[in-house]
Amino acid sequence: MSLVLSSYIQLGGLTQTTENLEENGDPIEGEPLFPRKLPGIAQQGKAVYADLGCVYCHTQQVRRPDYGADIERGWGKRVTVARDYVMQERALIGNLRIGPDLMTIGERQPDANWHHQLLYNPQIVSAGIPTKPSYPFLYKVQKVDRAPSPKAVVFAPDSMYAPEEGYEVVPTKRAEALVEYLLSLKLDYSLPEAKLIEE
Amino acid sequence: MSHSSQSNSKPAKVDSTTLVALGEVDRSLRFPVLFFAVCAVLWLIVANVLTLATNIQSYQPDFLAGFSWFTYGRLYPLATNAMLFGWGCNAIFAVALWLIARLSLSPVRDGGMLIIAGLFWNFGLKLGLLGILIGDLTPVESLELPGYATPILLIAYALIGVWGIQAFLTREKKTVNVSQWYILAAFFWFPWIYMIAQFMVVWFPARGVVQSVVSHWFHSSFLNLWFTPIALAVAYYMIPKILGRPIYSYSLALLGFCSLIMVGSWNGMVSMIGGPIPIWLSSTSSVASVVLLMPVGVVVLNLLLSAKGAFAEMWHSLALRFVLFGIVSYLLAGVFESARAFHSVSEIVQFTTVTTAYHQQLTYAFFSMILFGGLYFMVPRLSGREWPSVDLIYLHFWGSFVGIIVVVFSLLVGGLIAGTQMNNPEIPFSEITQSLVIWLKINTIGIICLAVGHVAFIVNFFWMLAAGDLVSSKQGSVVLESANQEGVSS
Numbered sequence: 001m002s003l004v005l006s007s008y009i010q011l012g013g014l015t016q017t018t019e020n021l022e023e024n025g026d027p028i029e030g031e032p033l034f035p036r037k038l039p040g041i042a043q044q045g046k047a048v049y050a051d052l053g054c055v056y057c058h059t060q061q062v063r064r065p066d067y068g069a070d071i072e073r074g075w076g077k078r079v080t081v082a083r084d085y086v087m088q089e090r091a092l093i094g095n096l097r098i099g100p101d102l103m104t105i106g107e108r109q110p111d112a113n114w115h116h117q118l119l120y121n122p123q124i125v126s127a128g129i130p131t132k133p134s135y136p137f138l139y140k141v142q143k144v145d146r147a148p149s150p151k152a153v154v155f156a157p158d159s160m161y162a163p164e165e166g167y168e169v170v171p172t173k174r175a176e177a178l179v180e181y182l183l184s185l186k187l188d189y190s191l192p193e194a195k196l197i198e199e
Numbered sequence: 200m201s202h203s204s205q206s207n208s209k210p211a212k213v214d215s216t217t218l219v220a221l222g223e224v225d226r227s228l229r230f231p232v233l234f235f236a237v238c239a240v241l242w243l244i245v246a247n248v249l250t251l252a253t254n255i256q257s258y259q260p261d262f263l264a265g266f267s268w269f270t271y272g273r274l275y276p277l278a279t280n281a282m283l284f285g286w287g288c289n290a291i292f293a294v295a296l297w298l299i300a301r302l303s304l305s306p307v308r309d310g311g312m313l314i315i316a317g318l319f320w321n322f323g324l325k326l327g328l329l330g331i332l333i334g335d336l337t338p339v340e341s342l343e344l345p346g347y348a349t350p351i352l353l354i355a356y357a358l359i360g361v362w363g364i365q366a367f368l369t370r371e372k373k374t375v376n377v378s379q380w381y382i383l384a385a386f387f388w389f390p391w392i393y394m395i396a397q398f399m400v401v402w403f404p405a406r407g408v409v410q411s412v413v414s415h416w417f418h419s420s421f422l423n424l425w426f427t428p429i430a431l432a433v434a435y436y437m438i439p440k441i442l443g444r445p446i447y448s449y450s451l452a453l454l455g456f457c458s459l460i461m462v463g464s465w466n467g468m469v470s471m472i473g474g475p476i477p478i479w480l481s482s483t484s485s486v487a488s489v490v491l492l493m494p495v496g497v498v499v500l501n502l503l504l505s506a507k508g509a510f511a512e513m514w515h516s517l518a519l520r521f522v523l524f525g526i527v528s529y530l531l532a533g534v535f536e537s538a539r540a541f542h543s544v545s546e547i548v549q550f551t552t553v554t555t556a557y558h559q560q561l562t563y564a565f566f567s568m569i570l571f572g573g574l575y576f577m578v579p580r581l582s583g584r585e586w587p588s589v590d591l592i593y594l595h596f597w598g599s600f601v602g603i604i605v606v607v608f609s610l611l612v613g614g615l616i617a618g619t620q621m622n623n624p625e626i627p628f629s630e631i632t633q634s635l636v637i638w639l640k641i642n643t644i645g646i647i648c649l650a651v652g653h654v655a656f657i658v659n660f661f662w663m664l665a666a667g668d669l670v671s672s673k674q675g676s677v678v679l680e681s682a683n684q685e686g687v688s689s
Contacts, residue, residue: 004395007409011407011408011412014407049338051273051338052272053273055338056271056276057271059550063474067473067546068473068546079475081475082475082477086406087406089406090339090410094550095550095554096554097551099628099632128629128633130632137265137267137270
């Protein structure tokens, strides 16, 4: 119990701050505050991430340089610290990596269409990963109605996974929100206690 | 607790009044306890099927894909919750209530209320599991049951727990037995840890990583201060009872009990070593994990010394065979956990299936096996009938024996390989998952062996309940070998 209580006392008061601090330790006025708040649609996407149980295979934390190879693997440019999660009502840090860490997936894969392809059918973009489930129920396969939908998932011209001629794969609201959330996952700011490692 | 030594040191001849009182206790608890036992075995099968399904999904992602209810991320928490709250808690209610009433020589009045409370518990759990299926889950390991289902569980537990405590308070027998300490402590611990976890994670979530800290604390407390003490209570009861000899040392028992109570809830943050939490938290947990070797070692030593020279007899008694396996597994689980606390080990095994292997070792190889032994011992005494088939008991034992060893081994080796590869940035991630698949497939074999054992168990169980007098005492000497020693060191 004391573990829980003291962690609450120590961490409960953490707030957003600026990348650098005044000499007296206060945030510098006028500079942007980090970590950022999630935009609304990404917030909805996070709920999708949660209710599909993504957290059972994906972590969202980067370990420090001398502990594991997270940074060498390009999963982040610095270690994650408690403050990175203070804006989150639900911290999905996870504890199993059947899939890769997703703390910075928005930086690594900024292309929304890539994410849609992966979720619709993982074979399209990551053939050979035998453990990744597909989420076809997040997509609608529908007949092209006069003009193709601007949101439809784009397939490579000779893709064997593309829908039949005259049909298209359109993400549902849930899929759009989820991808928006994944794109928002970035660790591109410094905190006073954890600076980005320059390459 | 000051008189405990007497109850364990001298197996007295049982007088006839004690026998009558024991009979009365058994009669008063017959229906509620059998009800919990039936629920427990049904949940066990459900959990087994779900575990098999998620395991197949883990390398065959097309299996049951296409419908959000059955996606891996929902079936997986479904399986673990059915195992922990369905099988685990119902088995605890059955065996622990019976033990504490029996040890207190205190018949339970109004057992019907217990059945109602049990119905609520299982209803709340079903509602919660349905909630997980439709996507209402709390995405925090072992606290997934949605916030609208858990109050039902807590209220149901209050009714069940009160009955156990009541039985203890109205005890006829003033001496207190080691098993009673453990059961009482566990009955107080569980609502406490569960309530705090509900408040801080589910109902009014603390922001950021504090909830991760709480959830890891809850998970380790759930195992160390709820599952573990009950399993130890069963072992401390059955070994002296069936072998007809006292516990080896009262002081060792006391030392083991107190040290578990002190450090049992401290080791949760081992899984978060190097994580985004203050270092002192994970360091404290690392130390606690190693200190935890003391209660584990002391208890295992005490139990094995109590059975010294009688291991053949222990192996021969089918109920004690399960208990013996559980005790050895407890020692291995303790070593396992303290190894995980070292940074050099944790650097490799963190975030791999090694963590799952450890949980299986503790919840199945230790806890479940001892509870199986408890049920094999208890149910004939309540139903007044013998187990219809000894072969099915053998099949259960060997199915579980082989199954859990294969499960733990495959997750352990698969996790070690994956962890080593993960720390080598030259190896692409896809290669890591590919080499993990073979171990996940071996895991399937283990789960199927477990399923064979469980089917044997459930067939035997319902056969006994349904068969009436046809099979009563046909093989009287197999499990009820100490029937003529009722009350020895009870």
